[in-house]
Amino acid sequence: MATPMEEDLPEAEAAAAVAGGDGDGEKPTQAPAAPPSDPDLDSSDSDDDGREGGVMLDELRIQAMERILQGQPLDYDSHVQYIRCLRKSGNIEKLRAAREEMNKCFPLTPKMWQEWTKDESSLRLESFENIEKLYERGVQEYLSVRLWRDYLDFVEENDKSVSQCSPSGLTKMRNLFEHAITAGGLHVTEGGKLWEAYREYEMAILTIIDDEEEKAKQVQRIRVLFHRxxxxPLADMESTLAEYKSWEAEQGNANDPSSDFDGVPSNVVSAYKKAIEMYNVRKQYEDQLINGDVSDSDKLQEFLKYIKFEESSGDPARVQVLYERAVSELPVVSDLWMGYTNYLDKTLKVPAVLKSVYHRATRNCTWVSELWVRYLLSLERIRASEEELRHVFEQAIQCSFPSIKEYLDIYLTRVDSLRRRIADGLDFQLIRQTFMDATEFLSPQMGTEDLLLLHAYWAKLECTLGNDLASARGVWENTLKKSGSVLEVWQHYIAMEIETGHIHEARSLYKRCYTKRFAGSGSEDICHAWIRFEREHGTLDDYDLAVKKADPRLKELMMFKAQQEVKVDTYSVPKETTANDSSQKRKPSKMPTKQEPPAKKRKDNPPKSAEPSDDQRSKEQSSTDNVKAGDVSGEKTEASMEMNLADSSRTEYTSSKESKPNFYSDKCTAYVSNIDLTANEEHIRRFFSDVGGVTAIRLLRDKFTKKSRGLAYVDFLDNEHLEAAIRKNKHKLLGKKVSVARSDPSKGKKSREAGSFSKDQDRLTASGDRGEKAVFASKSDKEIPKDEPKIIGKNTFAAPRSVVKPLGWTKKDDKSDVGAEELKSNEEFRNLLLKKRC
Structure with missing residues (x-):
């Protein structure tokens, strides 16, 4: 592109500046300096220094841009800046090479082509044919009416056959005009300029024709151009109609200037009116595109609306011109190229047009892999040669795509094309080599799924088209070396062997992979698949062997999975659990109230009255007073008792101050112990699955770590199911023999009562101990009130305060108190009372 300074100069001066001075075609090495006006002044020296400094600065810039382009040959902006610097310096050889190098990578804009052709024309170093080729290359890349006009003017002025109006020259020029009309004659706003240039050329030919017959033919040719x-629908059609009427009048066909259509044939009038209607409909779209303040995104939307309207009208040529206008103004918008190529594939299907559009699309949007895929498919549809297909494929692979999957699509498209044309005599080695190149190029970055897709396709073609089973197996073996831990690779390999009837080889693969660890449930799946395979294809011995090998592996996997689940449960359980946790139902808990909950009910005892007796109230009050007298806090004492009860009770007896929401009657409950610590509720449920009738499972867990304690309560529907469950005593669960027995809460209560006396001893007082103990011991079982606890053996928990030993009790004190040395029987106590009465 020209620098801002050059754009302000006239075209002739700009060309001379590029040439370095006089523009006569010779290339000076340096522009001559103007002679100084006064030799006494040193202004000339400063001018020379300034010029030399500017030249040095330009040279430094050129060298810097050359280094940048060597490292980044696809940097578009660097190419543009490099060409500007060279154009300013006047180094035409480097400038020409720079333009050619940029055009190898990118299409040039119409303005760049105009600058290039004008520079070459002004130097007069190149022949007419070379400059003509430059114009031809330029008009092929983008639609530009201005560039077409320059091209037409250049040929008309510089082609001798055209300027001499020879028959060959006339034919060449008319063909060039028709080419220009086809490319841009339907451009609504600028297409009229091409029609006008065409008519002017034919009118100029008319002036030099002397033969009347030829002159009449030429007149008719011009008239047809007007009618076309x-x-x-073009802009300013009214002036074209007025010019046509004026021209007809010059030819001697009188008409009324005040009448719009006087002297105009009826068919031309009809076509003109229709064109006016079409233009009026399109004018709203054209006005939006002419607006210079519209952003590129808004312009894109306007083009898309316009294109959609033209497609609904059903004129492919008009749609194509509109697409050309759009990509000329927005050349790097991939959506436009995608829509353009898709429309051509479905509608026009002209090989030359398709090749041109796809070629330009992939040069403008090199990073869009779908365009390259469509390009290859389009070439295959029009039956392009293998050399052309290979060339486009190699260009595509050298581009930079956002993801590795897009490279895979290019390779697979190439393989698909080769496979479809294998019947045309192509060598299968082309397919094999393409797969090998794809694997080498993509494997370092390709994911497992994509790699599996590529190799599965490769192995399949080796079997079907290449008829080489050994090569197919080699494909899978190489894949296993890289992705042997992926289940799908083994599955596809085995499936290929089964499809080809090689059962023994498939069995060998199962034996190789059933012990491998795959992701998810893959390890279990491959074991089950092997057993199913032997059931369908193998003998009984083969089936037994598969079961013998797979069953231990499945059990091992099940244990490993259970351990992982326990670890997950351990890490996922929060530090604080809710009160209704099933694992805490049998554990003591705290409540702010001081009232103790009732003891766990026996199965054969009726519920007791909720109201405490007078004796109980008296005992509770006395106990409370004693605790206060001993200077011990009631809350601390109760907390201490709860901790002691939790440690001493293996059956999780609840003795906290909090009323539990649920109590278990344990009427049909099994107590399971010696459970493997990795087992969970689901394992226990499976253990009793053959018994059935399980309604609830309560696995006891540590209060703080939440780990299993190896104990569980299992509730059943009825005694029948419970008895069946008890018969599973000493059976193995996860390789460990478990104990199964009927849950008996009374045994747990007795053990708790027996071990609680020593821990609650400090809460008891010594007031009235001996007398009350003697009286209480002298009572028979029938005489003991129901609301008083029954003492059995040494279990004195919850006994009256006068019975238990008070604080400070010692063996020495016990011996000094003779009356309390030995408890009397009921008979002795009765005789003693009778004796006193007497």
Missing amino acids: QLSI
Whole structure:
């Protein structure tokens, strides 16, 4: 592109500046300095220094841009800056090479082509044919009416056959005009300029024709051009109609200037009116596109609306011109190219047009892999040669795509094309080599799923088209070396062997992989798949062997999974659990109230009255007073008792101050112990699955760590199911023999009562101990009130305060108190009372 300074100069001066001075075609090494006006002044020296400094600065810039392009040959902006610097310096050889190098990588804009052609034309170093080729290359890349006009003017002025109006020259020029009309004659706002240039050329030919017959033919040719233009919706059609009427008048066909259509044929009038209607409909879209303040995104939306309207009209040529206008203004918008190529594939299907559009699309949007895929498919549809297909494929692989999957799509498209054309005589070695190149190029970055897709396709083609089973197995073996821990690789390999009827080889693969660890449930799946495979394809011995090998592996996997679940449960359990946790139902808990909950009910005892007796109230009050007298806090004492009860009770007897929401009657409950610590509720449920009738499972866990304690309560529907469960005593659960017995809460209560006396001893007082103990011991079982606890053996928990030993009791004190040395029987106590009465 020209620098801002060059754009302000006239075209001739700009060309001379590029040439380095006089523009006569010679290339000076340096522009001559103007002679100084006064030799006494040193202004000339400063001018020379300034020029030399500017030249040095430009040279430094050029060298810097060259280094950048060597490292980044696809940097578009660097190419543009490099060409500007060279154009300013006047180094035409480097400038020409720089433009060619940029055009190898990118299409040039119409303005760049105009600058290039004008520079070459002004130097007069290149032949007419070379400059003509430059114009031809330029008009092929983007639609530009201005560039077409420059091209037409250049040929008309510099082609001798055209300027001499020779028959070959006339034919060449008319073909070039028709080419220009086809490319841009339907451009609504600028297409009229091409029609006007065409008519002017034909009118100039008319002036030099002397033969009347030829002159009449030329007149008719011009008239047809007017008629063609008037039938197309273009801007300023009214002036074209007026010019046509004026021209007809010059030819001696009188008409009324005040009448719009006087002297115009009826068919031309009809076509003109239709074209006016079409233009009025499209004018709203054209006005939006002409607006210079519209952003690129808004312009894109306007183009898409316009294109959608033209597609609904059903004129492919008009749609194509509109797409060309859109990609010319927005060349790097991939959506436009995608829509353009898709429309051509479905509608026009012209090989030359398809090749041109796809070529330009992939040069503008090299990073869009889908365009390359469509390009290859389009070439295959139009039956392009293998050399052309290979060339496009190699270009695609050298591009930079956002993801590795897009490279895979390119390779698979190439393989698909080769596979479809294998019947045309292509060598299968081309397919094999393509797969090998793809694996080498993609494997370092390709994911397992994509790698599996590529290799599965490769192995399949080796079997079907290559008829080489050994090569197919080699494909899978190489895949196993890289992805042997992926279950799907083994499955596809085995499936290939089964499909080809090689059962023994498939069995060998199962034996190789059933012990491997796969992700998720893959390890279990491959074991089950092997057993199913032997059931369907193997002998009984084969089936037995598979079961013998797979069953231990499945059990091992089950144990490992259980351990992992326990670890997950351990890490996922929060530090604080809710009160209704099933694992805590049998554990003591705290409540702010001081009232103790009732003891666990026996199965054969009726519920007791909720109201305490007078004796109980008296005892509770006395106990409370004693605790206060001993200077011990009631809350601390109760907390201490709860901790002691939790440690001493293996059956989790609840003795906290909090009323539990649920109590278990244990009427049909099994007590399971010696459980493996990795077992959970689901394992226990499976253990009793053959018995059935399980309604609830309460696995006891540590209060703080939440780990299993190896104990559980299992509730059943009825005694029948419970008895069946008890018969599973000493059976193995996860390789460990468990004990199963009927749950008996009374045994747990007795053990708790027996071990609680020594821990609650400090809460008892010594007041009235001996007398009350003697009286209490002298009572028979029938005489003991129901609301008083029954003493059995040494268990004195919850006994009256006068019975238990008070604080400070010692063996020495016990011996000094003779009256309390030995408890009397009921008969002795009765005789003693009778004796006193007497």
